[in-house]
Amino acid sequence: MRFKVGIVGCGNILPMHAQSLINTKGVELVAVCDIRSLRARSAAKKYDCRYYLDYKRMLEKEGLDSLHILTPHYLHSPMAITALSRKINVL
Numbered sequence: 001m002r003f004k005v006g007i008v009g010c011g012n013i014l015p016m017h018a019q020s021l022i023n024t025k026g027v028e029l030v031a032v033c034d035i036r037s038l039r040a041r042s043a044a045k046k047y048d049c050r051y052y053l054d055y056k057r058m059l060e061k062e063g064l065d066s067l068h069i070l071t072p073h074y075l076h077s078p079m080a081i082t083a084l085s086r087k088i089n090v091l
Contacts, residue, residue: 002028006062008055008079009070010034010043017068018047033058055079064088 005021007014010032021029033052034040044051052058059067059082066089069079080090 002026003065004028004030004063005066005068006031006033006058006064007043007068007070008033008058010036010039011070013070014043017070018043021068022047030064031058031062056082059083059086059088066091 003026005027007017007029011034014032018029018032021027029047029049031050031052032040032043032047033055034043035053037053040051040053050062052061058064064083067079067083068091069076069083071079083090
């Protein structure tokens with residue numbers, strides 16, 4: 001069984017998280033999300049996963065075990081609360 005992970009926020013810190021996930025046995029990066037379409041599409045292509053422009057939609061569709069939040073700090077709380085309410089672990 002694979003541990004399914006999603007990332008919201010495809011800015012400068014993304015490669016550190018994405019590459020670590022890809023290199024971890026038993027973990028699958030299944031989706032990334034960003035409000036900027038080009039960033040989301042580019043990240044999905046680079047890391048061979050799906051992309052979303054709305055993190056709530058990603059949470060609904062992907063059946064994630066964990067969500068990495070890489071957005072500006074003021075967005076962390078609402079995103080974490082939404083993920084945790086769906087029983088998704090948050091980093």
